Amino acid sequence: MRIAGRHFRTIWRAENGDVLVIDQTRLPFEFETVRLAGLEEAAHAIRSMMVRGAPLIGATAAYGVALAMRRDPSDAHLAHAVELLRGTRPTAVNLAWALEQMTAALACPAEARAERAFARAAEICDRDVALCEAIGAHGLSIFERRFQEKGRKGPLDVLTHCNAGWLACVDWGTALAPIYKAHDAGLPIHVWVDETRPRNQGGSLTAYELGAHGVPHTIIADNTGGHLMQRGRVDLAIVGTDRTTSNGDVCNKIGTYLKALAAFDNKVPFYVALPSTTIDWALAHGAEIPIEERDARELSHITGRTAAGALETVAIYPPASAALNVGFDVTPARYVTGLITERGTCPASRDGLLTLFPEQARVAA
Numbered sequence: 001m002r003i004a005g006r007h008f009r010t011i012w013r014a015e016n017g018d019v020l021v022i023d024q025t026r027l028p029f030e031f032e033t034v035r036l037a038g039l040e041e042a043a044h045a046i047r048s049m050m051v052r053g054a055p056l057i058g059a060t061a062a063y064g065v066a067l068a069m070r071r072d073p074s075d076a077h078l079a080h081a082v083e084l085l086r087g088t089r090p091t092a093v094n095l096a097w098a099l100e101q102m103t104a105a106l107a108c109p110a111e112a113r114a115e116r117a118f119a120r121a122a123e124i125c126d127r128d129v130a131l132c133e134a135i136g137a138h139g140l141s142i143f144e145r146r147f148q149e150k151g152r153k154g155p156l157d158v159l160t161h162c163n164a165g166w167l168a169c170v171d172w173g174t175a176l177a178p179i180y181k182a183h184d185a186g187l188p189i190h191v192w193v194d195e196t197r198p199r200n201q202g203g204s205l206t207a208y209e210l211g212a213h214g215v216p217h218t219i220i221a222d223n224t225g226g227h228l229m230q231r232g233r234v235d236l237a238i239v240g241t242d243r244t245t246s247n248g249d250v251c252n253k254i255g256t257y258l259k260a261l262a263a264f265d266n267k268v269p270f271y272v273a274l275p276s277t278t279i280d281w282a283l284a285h286g287a288e289i290p291i292e293e294r295d296a297r298e299l300s301h302i303t304g305r306t307a308a309g310a311l312e313t314v315a316i317y318p319p320a321s322a323a324l325n326v327g328f329d330v331t332p333a334r335y336v337t338g339l340i341t342e343r344g345t346c347p348a349s350r351d352g353l354l355t356l357f358p359e360q361a362r363v364a365a
């Protein structure tokens, strides 16, 4: 997508073969790229959330393996790289998927590994872009239908939670891809952007990228969506996911479940957009997903820009109070109107998913 008129992906290779990413911890105030020259830097970028979002975590892990192979392509170093990267973030399944892809691609003589690894990582990135764009096209037809149902009056009001845009992927995004497609096709659209505490990926990243693309949007506190739904001010909700199990349960950024409950109560369609790389076919229920707990400091402190223009982090709560920072929650499939994938939209159920991905019937839990 475009930043100040220039097309960017979230991850790409520098001329000397290093990997470049956007430091998302500095957005929306500073657009800075960071050079990843080795495995440890790639692992740090994921752990520190310099890069984040399920598909981008997978892409960065793939390049992390490639950077490791550039330095030392031995079996031992490959195993070390995979284990180190696997431990960086537990919830998004794209990480494990990408590491499996890399391991399979690197079953070759050590001398061939570095080149092969960079080629496979690039393929993973290109494929993610294609999957997200296809999700955008399928989602667009849902948006157009909903716009007709609303009598083509006013903008289509769409609510989203967290950031599932191009910054969470390689390009386009998952939940935001249909929004970009709709906007580009001239469908009047307005997005309610959940702030998404504690790290505010909605307010800082979703709002930033929608703004850069010229999509009308309004940031709301996380607790506002239910009220807006009661007042008929949300036509549909769409979110991404970090892992969806074979029965259609959706794990996504903390707070998604509450939005789904409010949408269900108010008969607001609640869609989840995901590439098939985010489906964990081996798990039968969302309750089996490991849920990341992060440093309580993300809750008790907040970073912003001062009037003087500096980025500063300040404490906002009583220092002695305990704080719990759970990263994700699970929305049961029954609250999901449909899963929008690169192959089309299906009910959030095992049968629904297998209609689109019949080749997974033997592995689906």
Ligand code: MRU
Pocket (backbone or CB within 6 Å): 052, 053, 054, 055, 161, 162, 163, 164, 165, 168, 169, 174, 201, 239, 240, 241, 242, 252, 253, 327
């Ligand atoms: O903790 P993050 O920022 O890595 O969270 C991931 C997300 O961006 C969201 O949960 C998103 O909605 C799914 S990833 C497209």
